[in-house]
Amino acid sequence: MKRNVNIKSMKYEDFNDNEYIEAMLKELRDNGTNVIVGCLDDVIEWGRSNSLWPLTFATSCCGIEFMAIGAARYDFARFGFEVARSSPRQADFIMVAGTITHKMAPVLKRLYDQMADPKYVVATGGCAISGGPFKKSYHVVDGVDKIIPVDVYIPGCPPRPEAMLYGLMQLQRKVKAQRFLGGLNKGISEKEYERRMREDTNKTEDYNEYDESGLA
C-alpha cells in the first residue's frame, strides 16, 4: 500500500536525503502493512508529526539558537513545534542542544526515561553528536547516542536556525514513515522493546532502591 511522507512545509524533492526515508518505507511495505491499520496509522501520524512538542532542554550555546527558532523570526510554531514543555512527561521529543557532560549524562538519561512513548531525540550541534570541540575533555560525553537513541542529527556549531528547522522537518518525515500501531522507533525489535519495558517495570517495583532524592 502506498504511504507518502510528504509534509506540508517542504517539497519532497527539496530534501537532500530521501534514500533513508525510501528505505524506511520499503521496510514498512515489506512487512505488509494491513490496509485498515495502515489508514489508521496515516491519520495518527499526520496528527503526531504536526504537533511534535519539544522538551525545554538546553545546556549551552546551541540552546540559545534553539530559543532563536522559538522567537518570531524563525518561528517553529509554523510547523507545530511551538508548545515547548518543561516537563518530560508532556514532551514528544527532546532536542539535545548543547554539550552533555559526565555529570549531566545520568540526568539526561533520566529525562529521556521519563518521557512517554513514542519519543524522539534530536542531537543538535557538534557537542551532542560527537563531543564537538570538547571531544578530548575528561568530562564530556562524546556523543549522546552513547546514552540514548538518536533519531536526527543536526550538525553545526551551533547549527544555523535554518538547519535546525530542516532537521526538525526530517523528524516529522520520520514520524510519518513509521507504523504507530505496532513497530517502534528505537531501532530494536518489538520483542526486545517489550523485554526492556518489563525490565524497567521490575526495577521500579523495588521502590526501596529507587532514588527519590529528586534529581529530576
Added chain:
Amino acid sequence: MENRTDIKERIAAIEPSAVWSDAGDGMFKVPVTSFRGLAERLRNEEGFDFLRSLTGMDWGEEGLGCVYHLENTATGENVVLAVADPDRENAGMPSVHDLWKGADFNEREAYDFFGIKFVGHPDLRRLFLRDDWKGHPLRKDYDESLNPLNMENEDTSDEAPSYELTRDGSYILRRHPLFEDQEYVINIGPQHPATHGVLRFRVSLEGETIKKIDVHSGYIHRGIEKLCESLTYPQTLGLTDRLDYLGAMQNRHALCACIEKAMGLEVSDRIKCIRTIMDELQRIDSHLLFIACLCQDMGALTVFFFGFRDREKVLDILEETTGGRLIQTYNTIGGVQADIHPDFVRKVKEFIKYMRPKLNEYHEIFTGNVIARQRLIGTGVLSREDAISFGATGGTGRASGWACDVRKRHPYAMYDKVDFKEIVLGNGDCFDRYMVRVLEIEQSLNIIEQLIDSIPEGEWQMKVKPVIKLPEGSWYTAVEGSRGEFGVYIESRGDKSPYRMKFRSTGLPLVSCIDAISREAKIADLIAIGGTLDYVVPDIDR
C-alpha cells in the same frame, strides 16, 4: 587613601619572606606559613577588598598552590600573590574565605581541580565534579582512565567536610550537616526552565521563605582549562567563544589581548577600534537577551519576542562580517579574522537609529509595569560591600553602587578615547540590576556612535609568526564582558601551549552570592533574582 609608597615596598615591609618575581606581570611568592598573616593585613589594613581571581596551580616540583589577584577598589592598586605547598600528596593552605567571600567557591574549585585542602574552609566539597570522582583533573599527573562515564545517578551528600590542621602537620576531617533533619529542602534544576541552563539549587524553605540555598554546578563543566593546556595558543582561541556565548567577542578579546601582552605586540588602532565596536555590539546583544529572558521568566512573553526581534538585527550585522551568528570566532592573535564588511558602517548606523526609540518600547511595556515593579523593587538586595567581597562585577556590581567597570578601571582598546557614562545605581535590588542593563544599551550605542565614523585606516591583522611561543612568566588581562570582569590568566613555560590557562568566570561570583541575597526572600523571587543576576552557566562551569 593617598598612595604612600609603592605596594611592592609595603609588602616587603609587612612580609620580608615574600619574594618578588619579575617574569611576566610580576608577582610575590609567599611561603604558605606566612600567607594567612599577609592576606589579613592586605585585606584589613591595606584595603585590598576585591579578590579578582583565584587560580589553582600545579607547579610540578614546587608543589600545588594558588595565585591570588587582589585589587584595592579605592585606589585601584593591584597585587598578585603566589603561594605554593611543596607537599603534593597532602597539599594544604589556609583558607581566606572569611576575608573575601568570593574565595569560598573559588577554593572549592581549586580543591576540586587540584586537591588542595583549604584549612578552615567550612564546606570543602567538590564544586564541579561528582562527589565520587576519583582524582583531581587539572593536576599534571591526573590519569584520565580513572573516571569512565558513570551512568549511575549521583547521590547527593548532605555533609560538608572541612579540614583542620593538627600540630604535627596532619589533617583532621570533620563533617557538618548542610541541612538539619527537620528542614524542608526542595530541589530546583538541573533541568528547570528558570535556572537558565543546567544549574541546580537545593533550597531550604520555611513556608515560602528561603532559608538557605545550596548551589550545585558542574553540569556543564567541559574542562576547557585543561583542554587549553594541550592546545597551541591560536587553537585555544576556539574555546573562549563557547564559555559565555553571549560575550563571545569579549571573551576572545581578553584572551587575544593577554597573549598579545605576553608577546609584547601592540595592535593597530584600526584593530582596537573594530574590537571595541564588536564588543559593544555583543554587549547590546547580550543585554537584549537578558531582558528577553528575564521578562519571559516573569511572565511577560511579549518582551521575549521584542528582545529577540532586536537581537536578530545585531546578529545580522555580526554575521555579515564574521560569518557567525552566535559564535563568531572573530578576534585573532594580533588582529581580527577579516576586515569589516563594506556595508558594516552603514548597517551599524541604521541599527543605532533603529534601536534608540525601541528602548522606550521596553520601558513602556515592562519597566513601568506594576507587576514587574512589585516583583523587582526591593527583592534580592546585594549590598555594595558584599558585591565587592564576592567579586560580583558587571551589571550586578554596578547596580549595588560599585563602579567596577573594567572599561573604566583598566581601560583597554579604545575605551579611554571614547566618552561614555558608567551606569552605577545604588539599591542593589533586582530592579536596579535590570535598569543597569537597559541603560547600558544606551551607553553602548553612544560608544559605537563615536567610533563608527572614524575607524582608522590600517591593518586589520598584524604580522605574527605562525608558531607562537610565549616567554616564561604569567599574565592576567581582563576585559569588561557582557556580565562582568572576564579575565584570562596565562602561565607560560616558554612552550607553544600554555602551562596553565585560567579564565576568570564572570558568572561564578554571581552564583556564589545567590545564597546570601536570597535568604528571607520568597521562593518565587528566586526566579527574579536568578534572572537579574544574569549568569550564563557554561561560563560558571567552564
